[in-house]
Amino acid sequence: MLRVRCVAALALLLxxxxxxxxxxxxxxxxxxxxxxxxxxxxxxxSSSNIAFRAVPKGTMGSxxxxxxxxxxxxxxxxxxxxxxxxxxxxxxxxxxxxxxxxTIQIVKPKDVSGDISVxxxxxxxxxxxxxxxxxxxxxxxxxxxxYHLGGFGAGIRNLxxxxxxxxxxxxxxxxxxxxxxxxxxxxxxxxDTRYGVSDDARAQAAIAFQAGLALRAFHLPGExxxxxxxxxxxxxxxIYLGAAPKYLLGLAYxxxxxxxxxxxxxxxxxxxxxxxxxxxxQTRHATIGGDGGVGHGFGSDVxxxxxxxxxxxxxxxxxxxxxxxxKTTVRRHVYDNATNEFTTTEVATDEHYVSRxxxxxxxxxxxxxxxxxIAADAVAGELRTTLHAGAxxxxxxxxxxxxxxxxxxxxxxxxxxxxxxxxKLGIDMAIATHSRNIERERGAELSASLSxx
Amino acid sequence: xxxxxxIAILAALPLAGCGNRNLILTVxxxxxxxxxxxxxxxxxxxxxxxxxxxxVFQDSLSLLQGVxxxxxxxxxxxxxxxxxxxxxxxxxxxxxxxxxxxxAASPFSVPPIADLPVQLLPGQVTNVNxxxxxxxxxxxxxxxxRAKVAVRMIFTxxxxxxQGTETLTELTAIVVLKQxx
Numbered sequence: 001m002l003r004v005r006c007v008a009a010l011a012l013l014l015x016x017x018x019x020x021x022x023x024x025x026x027x028x029x030x031x032x033x034x035x036x037x038x039x040x041x042x043x044x045x046s047s048s049n050i051a052f053r054a055v056p057k058g059t060m061g062s063x064x065x066x067x068x069x070x071x072x073x074x075x076x077x078x079x080x081x082x083x084x085x086x087x088x089x090x091x092x093x094x095x096x097x098x099x100x101x102x103t104i105q106i107v108k109p110k111d112v113s114g115d116i117s118v119x120x121x122x123x124x125x126x127x128x129x130x131x132x133x134x135x136x137x138x139x140x141x142x143x144x145x146x147y148h149l150g151g152f153g154a155g156i157r158n159l160x161x162x163x164x165x166x167x168x169x170x171x172x173x174x175x176x177x178x179x180x181x182x183x184x185x186x187x188x189x190x191x192d193t194r195y196g197v198s199d200d201a202r203a204q205a206a207i208a209f210q211a212g213l214a215l216r217a218f219h220l221p222g223e224x225x226x227x228x229x230x231x232x233x234x235x236x237x238x239i240y241l242g243a244a245p246k247y248l249l250g251l252a253y254x255x256x257x258x259x260x261x262x263x264x265x266x267x268x269x270x271x272x273x274x275x276x277x278x279x280x281x282q283t284r285h286a287t288i289g290g291d292g293g294v295g296h297g298f299g300s301d302v303x304x305x306x307x308x309x310x311x312x313x314x315x316x317x318x319x320x321x322x323x324x325x326x327k328t329t330v331r332r333h334v335y336d337n338a339t340n341e342f343t344t345t346e347v348a349t350d351e352h353y354v355s356r357x358x359x360x361x362x363x364x365x366x367x368x369x370x371x372x373x374i375a376a377d378a379v380a381g382e383l384r385t386t387l388h389a390g391a392x393x394x395x396x397x398x399x400x401x402x403x404x405x406x407x408x409x410x411x412x413x414x415x416x417x418x419x420x421x422x423x424k425l426g427i428d429m430a431i432a433t434h435s436r437n438i439e440r441e442r443g444a445e446l447s448a449s450l451s452x453x
Numbered sequence: 454x455x456x457x458x459x460i461a462i463l464a465a466l467p468l469a470g471c472g473n474r475n476l477i478l479t480v481x482x483x484x485x486x487x488x489x490x491x492x493x494x495x496x497x498x499x500x501x502x503x504x505x506x507x508x509v510f511q512d513s514l515s516l517l518q519g520v521x522x523x524x525x526x527x528x529x530x531x532x533x534x535x536x537x538x539x540x541x542x543x544x545x546x547x548x549x550x551x552x553x554x555x556x557a558a559s560p561f562s563v564p565p566i567a568d569l570p571v572q573l574l575p576g577q578v579t580n581v582n583x584x585x586x587x588x589x590x591x592x593x594x595x596x597x598x599r600a601k602v603a604v605r606m607i608f609t610x611x612x613x614x615x616q617g618t619e620t621l622t623e624l625t626a627i628v629v630l631k632q633x634x
Contacts, residue, residue: 115475116476118478120478121484122481124481124484
């Protein structure tokens with residue numbers, strides 16, 4: 001049991017080192033082959049821009065069913081989770097946890113390996129993490145996002161209602177410059193210096209009750225309107241708008257801002273205790289059935305998309321102006337170095353607090369030219385902005401795709417794919433590079449999915 | 454000192470990540486010693502005293518105490534270096550290093566873990582060094598208990614008087630740890 005607890009604690013500690021949130025794997029191979037770009041007709045597009053709901057699906061529109069080929073690879077070869085095994089590598093295990101093996105990994109970053117050296121003298125301390133330095137990022141380690149976890153809904157004509165859970169989490173862990181230098185560059189620790197860390201954590205969960213409207217607001221028929229009602233390809237000029245206000249029933253909220261540090265004395269390892277510790281944390285929370293009870297708030301998803309001469313320009317804002325009011329309990333926790341004790345003070349009870357669910361903005365452009373589509377998008381969220389661009393070429397029943405994207409680690413990646421369409425059903429494959437690993441280094445994966453046209 | 458050392462080790466151990474990786478702790482024991490105790494004058498040893506024993510130092514060390522509780526010691530070694538500035542006389546010296554459990558009555562109650570022969574000539578500086586490798590006694594003493602550590606010299610003279618200064622130049626413990634989660 002102790003072993004399990006230790007491994008769990010170690011995993012949690014190292015999760016703090018994870019790169020800027022491993023973004024979710026893209027399991028839609030058609031879209032991944034095009035660099036992961038959003039358009040109004042490739043996959044789960046309506047979650048990016050609510051106005052897409054009103055746009056006719058078109059002959060090339062599809063939704064995807066992932067084929068988790070990576071599970072086969074994982075079954076044949078996977079890292080051990082037994083810490084007593086000589087092959088156990090905590091970084092391999094964390095890579096599995098943060099990057100579920102749903103795609104085949106063609107190229108993996110080199111394993112984190114090698115010995116760690118610590119040199120100690122009375123007035124010197126140097127820690128050389130060797131290969132482990134690769135997992136320590138240059139800046140803050142931020143993770144999180146806004147997750148809409150399914151739900152259910154119904155619609156009539158242009159109106160729809162839906163209910164679903166929404167979870168927002170964010171954690172930003174920062175090493176002080178001195179501590180980062182000491183760990184990442186093996187700079188010796190020095191006397192009279194503070195080595196600190198800070199962490200800003202926030203999590204909230206709510207149920208969203210949403211009612212919305214998505215409709216065509218403007219229309220100038222194109223030349224081929226009668227033969228082809230698809231505004232993406234018939235040359236029409238059209239504007240589609242969508243808006244869906246939502247009531248947010250807050251289930252739980254919590255945040256914690258903490259700072260901790262060690263300040264060395266004149267001599268690092270003097271006979272008396274030469275270091276002082278400091279730690280201050282302030283927490284705020286409210287929970288359904290507990291302190292503060294439920295929260296109440298409102299928000300909305302809004303979007304617009306313009307078609308003109310087979311060019312598509314879309315703007316979608318999810319969780320626009322979304323916020324929840326809570327009655328929160330605020331506590332302050334302080335460590336006293338002199339007494340070696342923590343003291344907790346209740347700063348406020350039922351304090352009114354308004355939390356914000358950060359907006360996710362998606363801007364996309366696409367141009368259809370016969371059997372060819374070229375597209376690009378920018379997706380900006382609380383922690384990162386990703387860029388995608390790609391193209392799709394149809395040659396009869398076959399499709400060829402290529403694309404590029406700048407990922408959450410600000411690394412440009414490349415993708416390529418192919419697909420075949422047989423009536424309403426298609427199968428797609430894509431090869432893409434990525435950096436969804438604790439080393440933040442480039443790997444490559446093979447993804448597959450079925451497309452329902 | 455202990456608290457900062459613990460933090461350094463606790464910070465490094467998780468990053469070692471278990472498995473087949475090692476945490477290599479190198480401790481400059483000499484830096485923790487009183488500078489005055491690093492140097493010992495010997496002599497003058499007059500004629501008629503063919504064998505003379507001089508204790509360089511003896512101390513109780515606990516630098517890595519407790520580390521063994523959370524990690525497995527794969528190996529331990531000790532690097533020892535000394536310099537003899539012999540002003541007069543000629544002698545063969547046995548330079549001996551002792552490491553004994555804290556419970557031992559004296560560090561000299563156990564056999565030495567290193568015994569270096571040194572020849573001293575008049576007016577010459579002689580440097581010696583050695584590494585004591587893979588010593589289970591050393592590993593146990595350095596990491597689980599306080600250890601009694603001592604260094605002494607046994608002079609067997611041929612010309613007299615023998616006189617000079619011995620300086621410890623290196624005393625470094627190297628402990629290789631594997632994390633036992």
